[in-house]
Amino acid sequence: MTHVSGKRLSVALAVAAVLATACTGGGAAPKDAAGGYSAQPKQTGTPKDGGTATVALTPGLSPNYIYPYPPAAANGTVVARGLLWRSLYRPSGEGDQIADAELSLAEPPAYSPDRKTVTIKMKDYKWSNGSPVTADDVVFSMALLKAALAESPANWSFYTPGQFPDGVTAEAAVPDTLTLRLETAYNPSYLLSMLTLLYVMPSAEWNIARTGGPHLDYKQPKHAKAIYKYLTKESESQSTFASNPLWKVVNGPYLLKSFDSTTGSFSLTPNPAYSGPGESRLDQVDFKAFTSAAAVLNQFKAGNLTVGTLDSSFVSQIAALKAKGYNVYGAPAPARLDSLVINFKNTVNNFDKIITQRYARQALQRLIDQQGYITSRGVYNGAGSPNYSTAGHGSPYPPAFGDRPPYPYDPAAAEKLLTDNGWKVTPNGSTTCERPGTGPGQCGAGIPRGQTISFTLASANAPAFVGARDVAFASAAKKLGIEVKIVTKSLNYMYANYGNTYAPATKNEWAMQDYGPLYLAAGYPSSNTVLNTEGSFNLGSYQNAAIDKLINASTFGSDGKSLSAEVSSLAEDLPVLFLPTPHTLVVWKNTLSGPQSSFNALISFLYTPELWYFHDASGARP
Known part of the structure; x- marks a missing residue:
């Protein structure tokens, strides 16, 4: 529901049946972690009019x-x-x-x-x-x-x-x-x-x-x-916000009742003139701002929240939340891309020269233990799925490689890529270029003899799995003599300063960044604006003429298969380093219900509370 202007977020018509039923190119379907969450509760109960639903906003993204x-x-x-x-x-x-x-x-x-x-x-x-x-x-x-x-x-x-x-x-x-x-x-x-x-x-x-x-x-x-x-x-x-007559003329299901300019919390009441689907049975919907995922969990435990999301670091709390009367459902969001964004314009320590070499990107991708991140209690805690493409999970436009990614985790293969291309690998030391030049078996253009591989990774301070997976990547890189210097920043700082399209003056402050998710358009996850040369959201200045042609084909052409070709080529060229997709864990009181689609949409942070209602077989309303 919230959207970061000019920076981050974001969201098919009929396609060939063979595409609709093909592999997603991302990996296994969601698996239950502690307590279970992959089965979505059905719509239940006799609707009752009235009541206030309290919804937790994503921590750190207050409007x-x-x-x-x-x-x-x-x-x-x-x-x-x-x-x-x-x-x-x-x-x-x-x-x-x-x-x-x-x-x-x-x-x-x-x-x-x-x-x-x-x-x-x-x-x-x-x-x-x-x-x-x-x-x-x-x-x-x-x-x-x-x-x-x-x-x-x-x-x-x-x-x-x-x-x-x-x-x-x-x-x-x-x-x-x-x-x-x-x-x-x-x-x-x-x-x-x-x-x-x-x-x-x-x-x-x-x-x-x-x-x-x-x-x-x-x-x-x-x-x-x-x-x-x-x-x-x-x-x-x-x-x-709540008093200006301009903002009282709306076509959506709600009117803004109040807004707290200090915290970003706000309250909505039904728009009596709304003519779309949904009966707006709720009297009010309160959206509460939070600064941390832990604070959200505490409010769930106290019974003060009706709807929200649970950080995967607290997946072990699912059973306890269910015992307190909450439903928990989770899955990978459609067209969600988690990645280490590469800055191809960063010149510190010749990073731009090194990262331009495709073998270097392949080696770094092979250091990312996706399955290990998923199962680790310190990273995804079991709440994640592998992903190696921009299509995301469940897309009708999967990559050609299906569930066999081009560069799976393999540190030995990563080391061989470096040694085969002119580098002397010194585990836990400093790997250096010993064969400079542009010929076969040499390091590549602009990379001098003795060059080391050392760069800065800007890591968002929330949610918790972002920092944990970045530390794991840096640790794997160190074993191959590659120095990854992690700098933790707030999301707001990264949004404002770490994008070459709108903050070119800071291009040398970051060589990679991990700000969490990027959401492409569900149903048609084109990388237009994100990975084409002229894209306004091409944060790291990735350029590939062949990819530009494929993106143009998926944008302007009529062939439904063109997007799959784009997705496949991007996965092979590695404009970013692909990370597993965390499962979005949605939590709501079991006395609240509505169409299953309205709760499934929460996986993508799309809210339709006009379709919700309270029901209470025991006689008490939350």
Whole structure:
């Protein structure tokens, strides 16, 4: 539900049956760890109206912004995103679907034969003031997104220059029909994934550049820019989030009742005018901010939380939580990628020269003991699954190698890669280049004789498994004479400073970084914007012309198999070092229920409390 602007997060149409049933390329299905969690509880109980659900926010990611598209400079996390304003198509959270058809604001898009004209029929949704949600509102939202990008390409983390929304003209000849005209045809699955990120905002109420000012023609870029600047400025005032009339006009299932600007906690009440699925039986939903996973666990134990996630370091507590009346369900999130991000522009100790060599990346990948990390009580505690590709688990676009990864854990093979390419390996010492040059069996261009392998790994201070897996990697590297210097940083610091696309001045502060998960679009996990040369979220400046062509094919082509080709080639080239995928462990009181899909979506941090209800066979309501 929360989203880090311009930096981090994020989320298929029918595909060939052979792809839908193929291996995921990630490894084994979830296995139960202490207490068991792989079986999802069924929807139960007779719904009762009323009650307050208390939800734990992800520790360390408290919201501080309310406008759906905060500028990159704000380093903003959005409050109640998706619950106040819905995107045109609601992300599904399922590995084989891009959008949740039932919860979307529009019917599925229809394409012209050349895929350059897209017609979208709006559903009968209303704003909280009773006005209909129209195609004009989508045109307005597109205009403001373009205004944000005109100010800075970093203002939207899903943007690649020259791609969506560039070259896309939105028109609304009639209120209930949106027409998108595309200069370049997109793969329908890719375009749909972009439209799940297009939040629809109220054009009739927000088309102003000052409080009480005249209504402006937002189709003129200068006016769209003025409106954007006004709305983002208003969004800086956290103390007025719940009182500013601007933020009371919503199309989602909830209204913001209160916001604590000190902690980031907030409360929601049902939007009486909401016309989408769900009866909003709950009276209120309170989202509580936390600074640590341990604090969340303590509140679960005290019975003060209704819904939240459990850090895998506390997997041994599952049985105790079940005994206290909680359900626990866990699985790998669809299209989740955990990795060590490589900075190909870091020049300290010639790291850029070394890491450009594919054999070096292969050797480092072979030092990552994925199965060992998963089973270790100090790392994943059994709550994880192997992963060696950008597709993630359950994707209908798996890599060609299936469950046989190209570079599995093998320290001996890693050592051989180094010695075969000119390095003298000194275990627990300093491995050095002894055969410089660009020929066979030599270290590679720009690597001098006597060069050592030493670099800095920036490691996020939360969750706990991030630091633990980085220490394990550094320990394995030391055994091959490679020095990995771990520097622990807060997530917010890393978000603001460790990305070459938006913070190039700090490129030499980090050679690798581990900030936890990256979520690609569930259902269509393209690496566009993330690993293509011009991608605005290409944090480590990875460049590969052949990969760029594959990403272009999956973005603009019509062949459904093109994304599998992209996924396979990325896994072989190693733009990042792949880490196991932790299981997201979702916890909720067993007196709360709703459709299983609404709790499964929590694996991807997609919240639909309008579908939840309390039930109580014993006569007491939580």
